[in-house]
Amino acid sequence: MIFAFDIIILVFLVIAAIISLSVKDLLSASMIFGIYGFLICLLWAEMGAVDVAFTEAAVGAGISAVLMVATVFNTKRKSSD
Amino acid sequence: MQNRDTKPSPARPAHQIFVFGLLFVTWTILSGFFDPFHLTLGVISCGLVTIISADLLFEYRDTPILFRFRQAGRLIAYLFWLLWQVVLANYHILKLAMGSKDRVQPQFVRCKTSLKSDFEKYLLANSITLTPGTVTTKIMGDTFYIHAIDDVSAAGLEGEMERRIAHIFSTARKSSTSGES
Amino acid sequence: MRLSSIFAIIAVVITGGILLYGVSDFPSFGDPKSPANAAVPGSESVSQYFITKSYKDTKVPNLVTSVLADYRGYDTMFETVVIFAAGMAIFAILGSVGGESQPRVQEEESSFVDGDHSRIIVGTTCRLLVPVIQVFALYVIGHGHYSPGGGFQGGVILAASFIIIALSSDLDAALRRLSEVNYLRLACVGILIYAGFGVLCQVLESNFLDYGVLQPILLTDGPEMARSHSMLGVEIGVAFTVTAIMFAIYANLSSRGTLRDGL
């Protein structure tokens, strides 16, 4: 556990969550949700949970953002809120 | 992209063994265990990857393997030269970012290349992207459309890089061009 | 402001207030003596048992893997089944309804600017990287005992390599390497490998997933090494299922279940 990293990542995490929920473009929202995954992987790594961090790294970088982009591609990009 | 998949080159056993060897070196670096159990695992895994995707690693499978080694040596020398160019590029961008905003004069330039094969073009495009203030935006046949961030970067495009890349593949050119469309 | 939004703010504030009130009673962050980490006086802590004894029991240095695949193997097996069930649910939702071809995709094809850049730059990089990614994924699966990794992580990375093939050229190129029939088979085979290890232990007159009795079959020196090797087999089963289902989810989602002309 590295306390200095801990506080900064947690604050960034809240910022990233709020940004990704407030953007009206769903493509941007899903990419920013990818950022959320990156930060949370750093958080697990810093707290010593390496296996969880590895899972999050593989899932967040490779799969989840792509799945969301694929869905947005097949539906509609614009959101009302 | 469709061209490559609809026209598979004949798979040759020598090439598959070569690919297997390369993958096994990668496995050894990753693994770090040299007991029989893990080496067996490595052989199984590399064999699996060779079966699934051996055709991906080399596009022109007609080139003799001996040429590959000579090319690889020249490629590594080129990469060191490229690294120095990347350092210069970053220094340039750093100066530009700190300086006044008037010095940033973005522009799209085009430049013709005499390189033929896909891999040479790929190398040239990536080198351009990595070096002073230029990014390859589009490739249409022989023409590269390049976004340059200022005049200095746009002026540095001509010449040396292309010559060096042509030099890497010079001996294998005759045999490699025969394999492509 | 909509009515539901006001209601939402009230509900969220109440929930958050209650939870924040509860937080003040928590043990402080990073305390080695908190009830979750150390024993409550008068009882034995399960996590301390895992840390001190699991290497002696299983000869696996990565404690997470040993707990995941051995002590809590039953749990992990059904987590894998949940993933399998999720894949089946997606086939049921998308496959049954979406059968007709979409005319929209044909329009997009024509607007795609015809140049060589995509094939040269993106295609060549992906062509060079995909075998490396696959070897790396198999390394992660095989070395879950000694470093972070294991079936779940390696499976996801292996699926990502196929997704990269699909993104660099098109979905057909990826399906040619791992077709629909094959990934369905692979998913089933993964579960069967996992369950097979459990049933094999039962055949040898022991409990389900009690790997120690597999020693005469695996020809290892001692039940500990038998447990270690069985864990590797179980991880491989997990990896098969995860790879197949993750790739199947992408293939179905990107093409609305038609498996043609996706993203």
Add this chain to the structure above:
Amino acid sequence: MIITIISAILILLGVVFFFGAALGIVRFPDFYSRTHAAGKGDTLSSFLVILGFAVYQLKDFHSFSHDWPILLVILKLLAVSLFIFMTSPVSTHALMDAGWEDKVKPEIGEGKPNHLNDDSEKF
């Protein structure tokens, strides 16, 4: 000691280049120039930082027969930077191309050519 100093110098150089990239992201005028700063500043600086930490690993290296795992760790660290070098230009290029397809207006300097715009009717 000398290994520590060398690695510290490399890492600090990398941090300086990171600073340049961060500055470029804020200050450059349009999307295309910002991509320059983002794509380039990050590759070299991450290479330098990772190289610095790889050099630092050498401080425990005394004899080859005993400490060879450290060499493997260094090779893996270099592989990380190699892959960043391979993938970063690709994403830079892909985003630049997508930006042009998406009709993001480039900001062209006064009197500078825009050949892509001139030729795009021919495509």
Add this chain to the structure above:
Amino acid sequence: MTFDHFSIGVGLALFVFMLPAMWRMSVGPTALDRIVAVNVIGTKTAVLLVVIGVVFHRVEMFVDFALAYALLNFTGSLAAARFLHKTKSSSEIFEEEGGAES
């Protein structure tokens, strides 16, 4: 000052340099700006994982998923680029209010 403190300082500096990207992510005029910011943070993440490994004195464990990050980081931008290739341009979607969507 030991090397650990130095490493933590480097990590903090990297986090500070993430802030411009976060800012660009929240204000960025186009979707592309946001995606570029995502890319920047992704590269920094791989470096930060190595930094954390050095602080923990266990680099040989942490380097594995730095590798995974370096290999898989470009998947997201690739998907976004393909998306923008295959659909109408963003300016058309976001300027015709109430017009034909998608």
Add this chain to the structure above:
Amino acid sequence: MAEFFEQTLQPHFNFWIYVILMMIGLWALIAKNNLIKKLIGMSIFQTAIILFYVSLGVKEDATIPILDPYGQAEHAAADAEGAETEGEKKRDSYIGKKSPDPDTMANPLPHVLMLTAIVVGVATLGVALSITQMIFKEFGSLEEDEILEIVKGGGVDD
């Protein structure tokens, strides 16, 4: 200020953020109009819970829950005995004469529980996204209020 930092902020900061993230996710699930935004909120909610679990297992100054194959302390112990060959020492150093001290190693149990939760979370996200696609195909919209109007107005138009 310093006192506040040490007494209140440091011991419980992770738990505060977990509550805040949970509130953000719950708010998005209830109040957001767009279905994909709701799914993003659901994922944030899920990570908040994972954050809570992993935070419980953290110990101060503890190392990661993987026994060190090349650990310095064990090396020193093995060197003192001096009976083993080089290769054996490397492979067997973590076998250790004594079992590891539980206080110097992070708690592996929450990691195990949460590791599977992440992958299962992605699979369920895939199911939710496929349902979203079907809703779009049925109603031609992803906005909740428009869908509700169509449903109230007597089913699908087309």
